[in-house]
Amino acid sequence: MDIRESVGNHTHVSLLLAKHLFSNKSKDANIVFSPASIHPVLGLITAGSKGPTLDQLLTFLKSKTTEEINSLSSQLVTLVFGDGGSLGGPRLSFVNGVWVDQSLSLKPAFKEIVATAYKAAASHVDFQTKAVEVTKEVNLWAEKETSGLIKEILPSDSVDCSTRLIFANAVYFKGDWDQKFDASSTKDSDFFLLNGSSVQVPFMTSEERQYIRAFSSFKVLGLPYKQGEDKLKVGAFSIPKFKISFGFEASEVLKGLGLVLPFSGDGLTEMVDSPTGQDLYVSSIFHKSFIEVNEEGTEAAAATAGVVMLCSFVIEDELDFVADHPFLFVVREDTTGVLLFIGQIDNPLLG
Template sequence: MEAWARSFAGSGMAALSMRLTKQLSTGGDHLAAAGVQQNGGASKAGPSNLVFSPLSIYSALSVVAAGARGRTQSELLKALGAGSREELAESVAKMMARALPDGTPQRGGPRVAHACAVWHERARTVKPAFRDAAAASFKAVTRAVDFLRNPEEACKEINRWVSTATENLIDSIVSPDSVDKNTRLVVTSAVYFKGRWARPFDKEKTKKDKFHLLDGGGDVDADFMRSGEDQYIAVHRGFKVLRMPYAADMPATSPRYSMCVFLPDERDGLWKLEDRMAAGGEGFLRKHMPDRRVEVGEFRIPRFKLSFGDSVVRALRGLGVRALFDPARAELTDVLEADNSGDPPLFVSDVVHRAVIEVNEEGTEAAAATAMILLGAAPNAAPPPPRVDFVADHPFAFFVVEETSGAVLFAGHVVDPTKQ
């Protein structure tokens, strides 16, 4: 836990996770208030569940930052929590080395995979420095496709790559509506996670109980997992934090993954808690994580299965990333070699993100993909704390993290566990 705390202090991904959670829920664009459903279906009134992958979005933004200059670069670096390209590259290298050593699954631990790719119009040449930076940071592969003459086949190839990288949990990320003959480059980033709890829940103890919806919206009957075993729980002013480690039969130096649940004391306290998390930045997770098990009284947490599919451009604008999306202001001159095609300067037309997660008695399986489309246009010896309850029967936030690096693989919140 101490190594994790130190790493979080220098990680821009934690801050990005907090701020994006707010932007994609109640803050910034007010998507929830506007009735935009964030679980891949038709729009509906009221707030909805949310899941996304900070790691997937962070890596895609980092790759594009390697080809940016001027204001475009400075806005990206600020959002990513870095002062320069070099600082970002160093931070990314440390995070990837700790969270995904050698890019291979760890024996006895969760199955974790991350993949990145740069897809460019075959008539244009990627600058070697940009290609090398993407490969060095995220082991990104560079592939030529025919956006100009056969954009539909290019879409299919990108989507096949995403499907393979996410174990078929996400079958597509781009469409002919977003990728066409004007597309010059697409950056994709995919994350897959499957982990078993260090202490799985007994399915026979799972029973239905009331889950209280926001703003007096009534109750729903949800399936709650239960346990009488000691849990990692920390009690803070206005909220509690639960940390549920995933099984790890590995050396202490290997990645350590866990799910963290932030449960507000008030039934309608989720938005207030997310405001505090966004304001607290990268240090919020570090300061509030439980570091030891405590005896529990009543303990319930619902099973849930969520999905998300939408553009995240508005959320990124809310974080101050604006020039990137403006054809007149975007500076992405370090991406493609200059040619005589007469193409206008590059800019990002869309950032599409999809994510899914399922949490049950055995553990967690989750996947996410992001596509950025560029157009030519140690245990404390103190006495054990008193027994505490942790009853997640009202909306809460969650994070799937790697403890040694501070990488946040997945984040979101649950406002109704019976809705997918």
């Protein structure tokens, strides 16, 4: 399977998660999450699974084999997540981490996958007597790898003496607009909420040509980071500034979508070289994301942690584009089409 087909499967899963999150959110809530951060954690769990659990994970991830998932992860690290900041492009970092209890050793095949496909080093820690310290270590790792934007990926009570492994990912993105907005032109205007009321929010405006496509019931705007052609002339053009944080227990969403076996205490037998491997299960997968969009560009970050425990879009006419009502947004890597972040803004004033 080539990378474009694999990315197509990745996008399918990403949009499935987005649909579930958006349809089950509370009213007037803003959402942002990073499917690119969740996928590697699921990939590592898949690589350590066998039997019905492995089959269910592969089906959910739209893959035929574990090797397809590992290959995608390896190619994304190399092709997509190479930091382009030094070349004048967006700064993008993508890091995986694995923590394993000091009493256990990873199976050689799994250790090889962790190191080669996911570029992660396995740290041996003492979960059994120092669970609080390990929690702090993982949270500090996430904070460092997201430039301080995600300060706590693991809740204080999520790791205890029965924890045996943690798989984590951190993504950081910072890109300047190809054509920055003039901050002196930013003015407050009405943003119309779903309930019919409105709030005053700061809108950024521009007279530059933009990437816009119009469909029968919606419009799509593309704001590139330091690249691109095929721009269209716009009439009225304004989009709101916003800054939001969002966190959720991804494991609960995954269960709601039918992925249940990894959380049931059976099938995670290919991770550690010990009889203990027969009794491992994923207790929780936590995810947090942050994004800020302003006149300069976009800064975003996400972290995901899975805790494994021992069982107990061509228009030539001038178009208006005024985002004065709830909208969806994505941050996408255009070389492959990988969706880095997906979100929904119901009220730009809500953080």
